[in-house]
Amino acid sequence: MLSLRNVEKTFQNRQGQKPLQALKNISFTVASGEFTSIIGPSGSGKTTLINLIAGFLHPSQGSIRLGGHPIREPGADRGVVFQEAALFPWLTARENIAFGLLNMGCKGKSGRKRALHYLGLVGLQDYANSYPHELSGGMKQRVALARVLALNPQVLLLDEPFCSLDNQNRCGLQDLVTAICWAKKTVLFVTHDVKEAIILSDRILLLSPRPGQIVGDFQVNIPRPRRNHMGAVQAWENKLLGHLGPNAHQGFPISI
Numbered sequence: 001m002l003s004l005r006n007v008e009k010t011f012q013n014r015q016g017q018k019p020l021q022a023l024k025n026i027s028f029t030v031a032s033g034e035f036t037s038i039i040g041p042s043g044s045g046k047t048t049l050i051n052l053i054a055g056f057l058h059p060s061q062g063s064i065r066l067g068g069h070p071i072r073e074p075g076a077d078r079g080v081v082f083q084e085a086a087l088f089p090w091l092t093a094r095e096n097i098a099f100g101l102l103n104m105g106c107k108g109k110s111g112r113k114r115a116l117h118y119l120g121l122v123g124l125q126d127y128a129n130s131y132p133h134e135l136s137g138g139m140k141q142r143v144a145l146a147r148v149l150a151l152n153p154q155v156l157l158l159d160e161p162f163c164s165l166d167n168q169n170r171c172g173l174q175d176l177v178t179a180i181c182w183a184k185k186t187v188l189f190v191t192h193d194v195k196e197a198i199i200l201s202d203r204i205l206l207l208s209p210r211p212g213q214i215v216g217d218f219q220v221n222i223p224r225p226r227r228n229h230m231g232a233v234q235a236w237e238n239k240l241l242g243h244l245g246p247n248a249h250q251g252f253p254i255s256i
């Protein structure tokens with residue numbers, strides 16, 4: 001459904017500086033409904049990859065297709081959640097979600113109703129009229145997730161959406177994403193947290209340090225819910241860290 005063929009990205013930096021190759025020869029296909037995580041150390045091109053698929057950047061070489069069509073620009077078929085929730089501070093939680101719906105022609109009462117439905121889905125029905133500054137970091141990420149889900153995109157692109165959250169909030173959101181997305185949505189989830197990737201994904205792609213290349217592709221076959229199988233999760237974590245080499249612990253902080 002989503003396919004990348006020999007994708008490369010080189011940033012042409014300012015005059016006098018060498019071009020910087022962020023991604024090299026990236027090819028993979030994601031099936032509809034598959035939850036795929038991409039893990040790699042800082043600087044391995046994870047955000048660049050998300051930006052390419054989102055259509056915010058163009059590849060230097062290669063092609064990216066969604067449902068057979070080349071990706072040329074951002075579109076409603078892809079929804080992105082970034083590291084920090086980019087909510088409009090002057091709009092309430094519900095208005096932030098409803099604003100995104102305007103482009104779909106969903107406005108007025110039906111927009112407000114749909115926004116409330118998705119706020120309920122992420123457990124924030126009581127915060128519809130709160131402004132972002134009145135919400136915790138975890139709640140803001142829930143609103144950002146609801147905003148994207150309300151648009152019902154074919155593919156969800158999540159770029160380290162939980163990385164600034166404390167452990168409790170993080171686990172809550174991991175479980176929420178599993179409940180909402182698993183088997184229903186095609187998700188590309190970027191993280192540098194190996195355990196998070198194992199708990200969430202059907203499949204894990206490993207990126208090498210820069211220039212990022214795919215150096216591993218694993219199907220995770222642990223039964224769900226994965227938190228009931230922490231022994232198997234730990235075994236997978238050891239296996240992946242083994243693949244990532246002796247310095248893996250430096251590049252891949254491990255959450256406990």
Ligand SMILES: Nc1ncnc2c1ncn2[C@@H]1O[C@H](COP(=O)(O)OP(=O)(O)O)[C@@H](O)[C@H]1O
Nearest residue numbers: 011020022041042043044045046047048049210
């Ligand atoms: N717009 C840009 N211009 C120049 N270099 C960039 C740009 N965006 C990212 N890079 C560089 O590309 C590399 C990969 O960055 P990034 O995709 O953000 O990695 P990650 O998300 O894995 O930490 C880094 O070396 C970064 O400095």
Ligand SMILES: [Mg+2]
Nearest residue numbers: 046047048160
């Ligand atoms: Mg990044």
